[in-house]
Amino acid sequence: MIKGDDTVGDFQQFVTDVTTRLSTMSKGELYVVGDGLDRDSLWLTFLESFPPGTNLRFRERSEYDCSTCRGFVKNFGNVVEIHDGQVRTVWSGVSASDPVFSVVAAAMDEFVGALPLSTIFRSREAQYGTKTTRTLRDGQVEVWHHLYGRVEKRHRTEDVGVARGGFDAAVQVFQRGLAELTQHALDTVVDLIDDNALYRGTEHRRAVTEFRSLQNRWTQAADGRAFVFANAMNPAARLRNTVIGTLVQDLSAGVDLEQAVRSFEVKVAPQNYQRPKALITPAMVKAAMKTIDELGIEESLQRRFARLSDVSVTNVLWVDNDTQSRMKDGIEGLLMQAATTGSSGARLRDAKPEEVPVVTFMKDILPGAASIDLWVANSHEPHFVSLTTGRHPDAPRLFTWDNDFAWSYGGNVTDSIKEKVKRAGGNVTGKVRVSLSWFNHDDLDLHVYEPDGTHIWYREKRNKLDVDMNAGGSFTREPVENVTWAGKVPDGEYRIEVNQYNKRETTGVGFVIETESNGRIEQYRHERAVGHQETVEVGRMTVAGEAITAFRPGKDMQRGSIAKDLWGITTEQFVPVSTVMYSPNYFDDNEVGNRHYFFMLKGCVNDQPTRGIYNEFLRGDLQTHRKVFEVLGDRTKCEPSDDQLSGLGFSSTVRNSVVATVTMTGGRRRLISIQF
Structure with missing residues (x-):
């Protein structure tokens, strides 16, 4: 603590500068350095940085007796920010106009700035230090000024360990990704995605390209660790631990391209998915072109x-x-x-x-x-x-x-209902399947009532309804819903209904229900539009011995699918x-x-x-x-x-x-x- 007239220099301005500096830093992310050091070393460095003769009141002593200032320095003294890729301490640029406290701030800035980045800053307390205290001396009230500061709410938590642990794990994943994932592997994956040669690759393109950009910037950063800390919470920084990241890892480790892609597609593809395009490298192209030239078959490739x-x-x-x-x-x-x-x-x-x-x-x-x-x-x-x-x-x-x-x-x-369900990630290998397909942006819902009255629908999927489309977000004109019994299929009569939850269009109306058991597929169509909130009774399905033995269509349902135009031919006719x-x-x-x-x-x-x-x-x-x-x-x-x-x-x-x-x-x- 310091009384205004007991020092050389403007301590109140110093306090204001430090407080303002901390407040400004607090609007962004905060980190700590030297997390394992003895906090007393921060306090001693602070005390010893004062020039000789500047502490008039305590000139015969080697340390202050102020627990308030000591608490501030120990808790906020090693807090830093990362600004434009550089680590900056809470002391950076403080009291530049004051010759006394500029020395103190510079000494603290040099000491703290040399410490290694440790982790993210989180605290249970909103504030350390107190602005002023008062004492009575010789009948006079003396006002003492102290270092103090507050941080934004975002930096406060009851469980500091959990918060720091999560950040430390993110840093580790990012560092390993930067070190282990090669630019060549990243470029290869982007090329596969752009060439549509990777199943569901498009949804991962942004993550791969953003990580590649981060890696390029990291290699050019003046302070690589500061760059890692500043970007560790970017979703792209976690690429190494994602499914697409496993593909980049394999390629970086020298795994054969075909084998690496096959491993990736096993993780993400529905059953029986076959990748539509082959994977080639420049070396393969050169070898093939050599053979094509030698055999003189270039014209043969034109079809x-x-x-x-x-x-x-x-x-x-x-x-x-x-x-x-x-x-x-x-x-x-x-x-x-x-x-x-x-x-x-x-x-x-x-x-x-x-x-x-x-x-x-x-x-x-x-x-x-x-x-x-x-x-x-x-x-x-x-x-x-x-x-x-x-x-x-x-x-x-x-x-x-x-x-x-x-x-x-x-x-x-092909856009058979079964294929649509497979592409949407639905199960088509169960003992009994009931699938709904329609042709516009409406939100139709499939409802199935089991013999005991159990209701299977989007609110009670019961591990049987696994695809629900056009409910919200993105819409498709090839929507499906799917109910599959992979385990026990109770005997008895099942009631099937379709409800129009949200009618959005007047074209492409109608729907088709497809049933399957024992390899037998049947379709039933409803050709007219389904009104908003209208429920259509599709029919009653009888199951015995875990197989469909009969299907009684509802009054508006017809056997067979809805005709459509394919290659100039109208289907469902001779x-x-x-x-x-x-x-x-x-x-x-x-x-x-x-x-x-x-x-x-x-x-x-x-x-x-x-x-x-x-x-x-x-x-x-x-x-x-x-x-x-x-x-x-x-x-x-x-x-x-x-x-x-x-x-x-x-x-x-x-x-x-x-x-x-x-x-x-x-x-x-x-x-x-x-x-x-």
Whole structure:
């Protein structure tokens, strides 16, 4: 403590300067230095810094007797801020105009500034020190001035240890990330994200790029530890301990790119996710380009949609009468009669078709067919296929068969309800599943009542409802909700309802319910708009032996999905077939790999850029460069064209079926379920 007339210099101004300085610092983050030092050393340094003769009252003593000032110095004396990357103490720049206290402040600033940063500042107390005290001496009241100061509320806490522990842990994570995560690994991950080659990578891009920026600034910082402290609470500083951080760690540690990405995707991907793009490095590109140059196949990489005029008549199993004249080799070799067909509709589809294996269909029925119409269901969307070929007919072949044709399924654009649920992170592998799908920004809610009355909905998910979309925040036009029973499925009758919680749009109305058990999938559609707060009774579902044995739709529900337009085709109806053929790996005398059966449809036009190169098609001497060709296939897609061969394709190795109406040359009509 000091009385105004007992010192040389303006102590009150010194107190004001220190108090103001602390108050200003307190508006930002505060830290402490030398946290392990003896606090008495702060106090002794303060006392000993006064120039000789400046303490008149206590000139015969070596220390002050003021516990108030001592408490301030011990508790606030080693508090610092980080300003423009530099550590600045509470004494920095104090009393620059006073020769006495400038010396004191400078000595304290030098002593404290040399101490290492320790941790964040937190305190249980709002204030240390008292502005003034009074004593009575020789009948006179003496006013004594003291060092004192307050800090903002943000720096106060009842549990100082917890607060400091959390900060110290953040500093450690940030320091390890800066030291262990390489710039090359960070750049690689950003490139993968920008190239859309990393599942759910986009949501992590900001964190990776911000950490990369922090690391660049850290390498240029004059005081690296001060930079770490100042930025430790930035969410990006915790990158090392995030899921995307594990990928950067693996790459930094030299793990193979493919292996590291696969490990990351296992952590974040729903079941059965397959990454759409390969991962390549500059070295892989150079090696592949060397092979491409040596083999002279650069022109072979240029692909387009195949036209009917490209295909030899010998490779067509059946052709519609109206299509014959467009064939490459005319109609020579084909024996068929012109015929007309009547209209095909849902009435035929609802009849009981005769089941015929595809081999029998090709051998005994197709040769005598005058016209064929396929029932194109929404569930066939993954089977939409296009035939492709090279732009340069004389270029060397790329594939393992002796022609330049290939094919591309539209599986990468499938939006079946089950696929939507998988993409949204829902469980599609339970014993029984009920999924809701709709087509606009409305907030529909799925409600399921179990036999005992248990209500499953967004407020009581009961570990069964795992996807709830368009409830708030971002909206999608491919929303789903999903209820799955992974464990015990009680026997009895289940009531299913859909409620319109929030109606937002008047277009894209209606919804579809999909049920699944024992591998059997069924859909039920509601075509009209659902009013605000309206509840629709979807139906009653009977479960026995943990399988759906019956479904009784509500009065406004219809079996089947809502028709939609795909590749110029309207689904959920019969569509005329123009051509039937095997896949190109079975053209001419080729028999390479699995056989596919292609039913090219009239008016079917793939309007999306389509891959013309797939790794599984490549000839043997190109297999070494599979990763590069995977990227080439994605980067050299066939541009859409009106004149193309597209339709439905089915593999001989996958069990499936499609319903067809076949009009025979004699006029007889047959409804056939072709079994693959």
